[in-house]
Amino acid sequence: MITAFELFAVNPNPIQGELMPLFAGESQTVPYHRMGPAFIDFYLIHHVIKGKGYFQQMGREYHLQAGDSFVIFPKEMYLYEADADEPWHYMWVGFQGRDADQILSNLNISAYQPIIHCPKYRKINVLYRQFYRTLKRSDELCNMEMTGYLRLLFAEYGKNQMLTEPSHKQVPMTDIERQVDQAVRWLQFKYAEQISIAQMAHSLGYHRIYLSKMFKEHTGMSPMQYVTKIRMERAKNLMTSKLSMQQIAASVGFKDPLYFSKQYKKWHGVTPTDHRTALSSKSGYDCSM
Numbered sequence: 425m426i427t428a429f430e431l432f433a434v435n436p437n438p439i440q441g442e443l444m445p446l447f448a449g450e451s452q453t454v455p456y457h458r459m460g461p462a463f464i465d466f467y468l469i470h471h472v473i474k475g476k477g478y479f480q481q482m483g484r485e486y487h488l489q490a491g492d493s494f495v496i497f498p499k500e501m502y503l504y505e506a507d508a509d510e511p512w513h514y515m516w517v518g519f520q521g522r523d524a525d526q527i528l529s530n531l532n533i534s535a536y537q538p539i540i541h542c543p544k545y546r547k548i549n550v551l552y553r554q555f556y557r558t559l560k561r562s563d564e565l566c567n568m569e570m571t572g573y574l575r576l577l578f579a580e581y582g583k584n585q586m587l588t589e590p591s592h593k594q595v596p597m598t599d600i601e602r603q604v605d606q607a608v609r610w611l612q613f614k615y616a617e618q619i620s621i622a623q624m625a626h627s628l629g630y631h632r633i634y635l636s637k638m639f640k641e642h643t644g645m646s647p648m649q650y651v652t653k654i655r656m657e658r659a660k661n662l663m664t665s666k667l668s669m670q671q672i673a674a675s676v677g678f679k680d681p682l683y684f685s686k687q688y689k690k691w692h693g694v695t696p697t698d699h700r701t702a703l704s705s706k707s708g709y710d711c712s713m
Contacts, residue, residue, distance in 0.1 A: 433559035443521035445570040448555035453506040460503035468496040476507035497535040515552035542584040656691040
């Protein structure tokens with residue numbers, strides 16, 4: 425018989441910086457333990473010690489087991505559920521920070537690729553337990569210590585990525601490809617805000633006209649067309665959530681629900697209300713769409 429438990433510790437002194445640990449914990453879940461559909465405003469990594477389950481993000485579903493980790497990204501709809509017969513025993517860590525997105529990107533981890541398969545995860549298990557012990561002390565130095573452990577965790581994930589993806593050493597990007605890649609990732613992170621090409625160019629340090637030209641040459645779309653694509657894809661994924669249409673519109677960067685509805689119909693060929701009705705009548709509740 426499975427005995428469920430949960431350990432949880434919060435950072436008592438979070439400090440804004442490159443990385444900011446928020447909390448850590450460990451849990452043995454019960455069969456069918458489920459979280460979501462929901463959003464969070466921070467990064468959250470779960471590492472599976474044993475058991476099985478599935479995870480959904482960006483409309484994709486992943487079946488995971490011992491040694492696997494999954495990353496929940498800020499402002500992305502997610503859902504995960506433990507197996508009926510072998511429910512998850514996992515550990516987790518939540519964090520923020522101005523370099524968090526870049527660090528994960530350097531490890532080839534994104535909302536589109538949120539899974540890390542770890543053939544060698546003994547050190548990873550030790551680090552996650554150290555997260556909990558460190559935060560549990562609740563002293564004034566635990567934030568600094570925890571930040572160091574987080575970097576060690578990312579280094580271990582990087583080593584495992586190289587083991588599972590020996591071809592990870594890719595041909596270096598050109599300067600232009602790197603600039604466009606930065607712009608794409610900026611849009612993927614900022615799509616829920618009121619943004620402009622001028623704001624993006626200023627943030628990335630490039631001339632607006634130059635960046636727009638390079639972006640369109642490499643993606644086939646202007647930056648604003650690309651962010652509309654992101655918003656419409658996100659909105660489609662939210663149609664099976666319990667959010668109102670006004671909440672969905674706001675979640676993907678539209679202040680005006682009517683304008684959102686017009687853009688949605690233009691993009692998907694159906695109004696968001698009609699789309700939600702069709703999805704509801706088809707499957708009742710299907711988070712994979």
